[in-house]
Amino acid sequence: MNRMSSPYRCHVFIxxxxxxxxxxxxxxxxxxxxxxxxxxxxxxxxxxxxxxxVSQSGCLGLCERGPNVMIYPQGLWFSAVTPADTNAILDEVARLIG
Ligand code: FES
Known part of the structure; x- marks a missing residue:
């Protein structure tokens, strides 16, 4: 096993x-x-x-609130997401990566 830091500032899971x-x-x-x-x-x-x-994922544990998108390592969650919400998510990503 190799251990390393993530090469990404944030990882968006859908x-x-x-x-x-x-x-x-x-x-x-x-x-x-x-x-x-x-x-x-x-x-x-x-x-x-x-x-x-940006990666698709399996269950993130908040199924009743889905569709769910989360951003790590910042720990941001977006629930009941629709395609129309993607601009707001991208605005958050822009803020996170400076
Ligand atoms: S199905 Fe469980 S969080 Fe998406």
Missing amino acids: CLNDRQGARKACADGGQGPAIKDILKEQVAARGWKDRVR
Whole structure:
């Protein structure tokens, strides 16, 4: 095992967990992939790829509030996210990376 510091200033996780309707999950409503795509495209377009990583994730534990997006290591959470909220999330990322 190797241990190292993260090469990113922040890591944005978008929960895409899908429980196929068995119980509430972030994939309900189908907006997660669009949220992820917009964030990835905008991080690249803004030249942040060396400082910001956007990744899909499994369950983050706040399923009833989904779709959920979180930013680490700053520990920011966004719940009930829609594609229209991505600009606000990107504004937070801009603030975090200075
Ligand atoms: S399904 Fe997304 S937080 Fe649990």
